[in-house]
Amino acid sequence: MKLFNTLTKKVEELKPLDPPKVSVYTCGPTVYDYPHVGNWFTFIRYDLLIRTLVASGYEPKWVMNITDVGHLTSDADEGEDKLVREARKEGKTAWDVAQYYSDYFVSSLNKLNFLEPWQMPRATDHIDDQISLINQLQQKGFTYRISDGIYFDTSLFAEYRNFARLDLDEQLAGSRIEYNPEKKNPSDFALWKFSPKDQKRDMEWDSPWGKGFPGWHIECSSMCLKYLGQTLDIHSGGIDHIPVHHTNEIAQSQSITGKPLANIWMHTNHILINDQKISKSLGNGIKLEDIEARNISLEAFRLHVFESHYRSQSKFSWDSLLAAQNRLLRYKNFAIKRYQKFNNTLFLPPPDLLTSMQDDLNTPQALVLLEQYIDNSESRPLSQDSISQTISLIDSLFGSQLTKTEDIADSSKVLIQKREKARLARNWVEADKIREILAKDNIGINDSQFGPVWYYLS
Numbered sequence: 298m299k300l301f302n303t304l305t306k307k308v309e310e311l312k313p314l315d316p317p318k319v320s321v322y323t324c325g326p327t328v329y330d331y332p333h334v335g336n337w338f339t340f341i342r343y344d345l346l347i348r349t350l351v352a353s354g355y356e357p358k359w360v361m362n363i364t365d366v367g368h369l370t371s372d373a374d375e376g377e378d379k380l381v382r383e384a385r386k387e388g389k390t391a392w393d394v395a396q397y398y399s400d401y402f403v404s405s406l407n408k409l410n411f412l413e414p415w416q417m418p419r420a421t422d423h424i425d426d427q428i429s430l431i432n433q434l435q436q437k438g439f440t441y442r443i444s445d446g447i448y449f450d451t452s453l454f455a456e457y458r459n460f461a462r463l464d465l466d467e468q469l470a471g472s473r474i475e476y477n478p479e480k481k482n483p484s485d486f487a488l489w490k491f492s493p494k495d496q497k498r499d500m501e502w503d504s505p506w507g508k509g510f511p512g513w514h515i516e517c518s519s520m521c522l523k524y525l526g527q528t529l530d531i532h533s534g535g536i537d538h539i540p541v542h543h544t545n546e547i548a549q550s551q552s553i554t555g556k557p558l559a560n561i562w563m564h565t566n567h568i569l570i571n572d573q574k575i576s577k578s579l580g581n582g583i584k585l586e587d588i589e590a591r592n593i594s595l596e597a598f599r600l601h602v603f604e605s606h607y608r609s610q611s612k613f614s615w616d617s618l619l620a621a622q623n624r625l626l627r628y629k630n631f632a633i634k635r636y637q638k639f640n641n642t643l644f645l646p647p648p649d650l651l652t653s654m655q656d657d658l659n660t661p662q663a664l665v666l667l668e669q670y671i672d673n674s675e676s677r678p679l680s681q682d683s684i685s686q687t688i689s690l691i692d693s694l695f696g697s698q699l700t701k702t703e704d705i706a707d708s709s710k711v712l713i714q715k716r717e718k719a720r721l722a723r724n725w726v727e728a729d730k731i732r733e734i735l736a737k738d739n740i741g742i743n744d745s746q747f748g749p750v751w752y753y754l755s
């Protein structure tokens with residue numbers, strides 16, 4: 298199986314350290330708000346990665362964390378804690394907000410038919426682990442203290458700029474980001490932030506350096522190390538994570554272990570709506586509930602995600618989502634053919650979707666193969682075996698739930714037979730009348746050379 302590696306900027310063969318196990322870490326949600334479709338694009342693509350690993354005979358150990366503390370409004374360790382800001386707005390505690398949105402996230406994973414991650418650790422359950430990592434960094438001399446916290450000195454990690462090809466000189470000139478003048482280098486980041494002296498935070502912990510809370514990046518390092526060991530097979534996230542979050546994870550983890558944090562780094566590209574990035578502040582943060590409110594299924598949304606490659610910029614639009622809904626209907630109508638009996642059927646092996654998936658998750662190519670397969674199936678009826686094998690394959694990779702497509706009622710089948718008799722007797726009035734009755738039950742009929750073929754109209 299081949300994946301594009303951000304570390305080497307090449308498509309590479311996956312070589313797990315302990316096959317058939319594959320350790321995969323995905324940077325999970327910060328639980329202060331409802332995820333928008335752009336967030337879901339990223340998470341769905343990693344569910345696809347896990348499904349592809351399973352279909353390829355691997356045993357993935359998938360860890361996706363839940364950031365329920367310490368993610369500030371800007372990546373530069375400035376600004377307010379996102380959770381605290383939301384809690385104040387909603388008149389709740391930060392703990393309530395975190396619980397509400399983590400529950401929402403987990404139930405949405407179910408609704409979206411995700412494979413269940415092996416672990417979904419929460420940052421607040423791992424404060425001691427994070428303190429221990431900061432201690433180790435301190436002992437190795439990588440940290441320093443300023444008035445608002447303990448910081449990592451990025452100038453001491455020689456490879457700091459390599460991963461994201463950062464232009465640190467430009468940062469030094471201060472032309473791109475505002476930064477805390479107490480920091481030694483603009484790229485230095487907080488490991489531990491102190492609570493304000495005059496104010497009690499909802500979420501704060503004692504530490505060797507004083508009361509406060511951990512930085513965002515140290516959380517992921519602590520959970521990677523704890524659950525998956527010093528070097529992961531795959532570390533994954535969104536493209537936004539490259540310059541700050543993942544660069545900082547690498548700096549602090551590798552300063553402790555002296556080993557690569559991950560062998561393959563995967564990043565999904567941006568999702569655009571009307572050529573804009575999706576964000577709450579732009580008012581284009583479409584949620585899953587907005588999709589459902591338009592009677593579009595979440596399986597259709599999943600297919601929409603797979604229409605573009607994860608490394609290209611994807612566009613979300615309602616029109617393309619409706620097109621995906623039609624695509625799903627086409628797949629479902631292919632699936633119900635397994636309930637229909639035809640003479641002289643053909644066994645056509647399922648399309649080779651897995652090879653496309655194993656080629657850096659080439660979903661657009663897989664969907665083309667699938668369309669061709671279904672086109673072919675229209676010229677001659679396929680055996681029930683062909684159809685069953687194909688829809689199981691689609692479900693295992695794409696989570697489309699086609700195997701759950703139900704057959705039409707027996708009473709409708711009786712009507713179809715009656716209509717066929719009327720048609721053969723050239724009683725068009727009767728045949729059309731029955732077609733209309735069936736249409737009210739969402740059933741359409743094709744009079745093919747192999748006999749009547751039924752399908753769902755919507």
Ligand SMILES: [Zn+2]
Nearest residue numbers: 324325517542
């Ligand atoms: Zn992370």
